[in-house]
Amino acid sequence: MPVGTKLGFSVFLNTAMAFGFKIILNWEAAAVGAQWHNLFETITIEENLTLGHIMLMMIADTVIYMIITLYLEKIMPGSYGRVYKWYFPLMPSFWFPRKKRYIEGDVTVVNQSDRFEPEIGCGKAGIKLINLKKNFSGKTAVDGVSLNMFRNQITVLLGHNGAGKTTTISMITGLISPTSGTAIVNDVDILENMEDVRKSFGFCPQHNILFSELTVREHIIFYSRLKGLDKKEIEEEIDKYLKILEFEDKRNALAKHCQVA
Template sequence: MNYFSSVQPWHVQQIWDVFLSIVCNDSRSSHCWRWGWFHTDGIGLNTFFEPEPTGLVPGVCIQNLVKIFANRPKPAVDGMSITFYEGQITAFLGHNGAGKTTTMSILTGLFPPTSGTVLVGGLDIQTHMDSIRPTLGMCPQYNILFNHLTVAEHILFYSQLKGRSRDEAEQELETMLEDMGLTHKRNEEAQNLSGGMQRKLSVAIAFVGEAKVVVLDEPTSGVDPYSRRSIWDLLLKYRSGRTIILSTHHMDEADILGDRVAIISQGKLFCSGSPVFLKNCFGSGFYLTLVRKMKNTKIGRASVSMWLPPCTWNVKNACTQSCTAPR
């Protein structure tokens, strides 16, 4: 069974947890974030890194990045090296405190690195930040909006702040409102928007002004499922020609959006590669959930077992059944 041809985004009850075997010894355990075992399994660390893709333009290059805060004994970022490519969404997957936000803050010039090199579009952030900023778009972890500015005024303001003319900004405004589903809220003040709409506005601001490198720090955190899917659609639509860096701790989000996924913990990069590569490394199998309408469940099981002979069946409830098939 081909996973990608059989599962379409947001048309299934539950998407398989892509990296379940990486972060969880027991899917029902309350202690599901166990990140430190990569060094103890006897397998070389390079096994968990997919070879770099060829024919793609590097948008952001990080080399041996270290960030140490004075009041903390351990580095927030500890020798990280990774490359983000143009035309791709790279998902930073990690638990709270893993170092995702610190890395993104360094990329956008909020924090200086303790050591290491960060190149954005071939320019060093420590010497050419003024030239880099016009090409950057940022959605921070928490909304930073002007309470008494409307949705339209926010987009116009940030678009012109990045050098767009008034006519170009107004044209971009109409496109962005349509893509984000905020047309009916264009004249609404930010303070009157729901949390989900405020988040959508923050994501829209990150893309205005033809930003070539877009950094999104947990853009779907705290939003309702409908708004979350709207943001997903926008990212997939706008990734062409852009380098998009997305942090999340949702495995399904990393699976759907990420062309490449980087898993970090305690400031270190533990593995990176495409979702398919990481599934092949760590995936325990495929999980299929069936909603049954027939009274005779044996017929349904026989049909599935014909295509997945070694599958194991589990009864979830009166209406659904699930089976597990090895890779």
């Protein structure tokens, strides 16, 4: 079998490992053993593949499988995450995300539904929902919601179980993708730059997201890194919130040992 054909089959990791073990056994049978100095040497005239070739192919396989994994994660993220089009690597917007920030007046949200109270309209809207819609298997969970949430105000979504409250919040935070429509958070479109959106707000779910084997300090570090803060900013956040929560003495305590009275 030509060496090119063997290398082609070595794209499959199991095949590469089989070729590699065969070469190692041949070197052992020759009472020489696989060594660094014979890594790219053939053990016989008939053998045209070396252990070095196999090692390089396995490194290439790792890179190839990683790219495939990252690609599939984008187009089939599962229950959570934004779904990208299958051709997203060909889109310039993926490699060079738009940094456009909307200014007040660029986008006007008009809510004409009688399900919402009239907007007081004082201040700037921190979050704008624009005809936000989500369908699950043909069933509509959120039906074209348009809404302004103003800064320095408390906006409440009320509804029975299954009304779409959690689904709406999940779309705003990027946990799931909207079927249509969009939301603008602090002047950034969730469909254009979700990474910047996530840096500008926090989300507290219905249950505590705590890791029992992490300390209080490590929790703040973990979530600060998710926000994209640098090392200096993280240390400032640690001191800030430990002081606010009066948890200075619990800085290095495990979460499972912390109790709230």
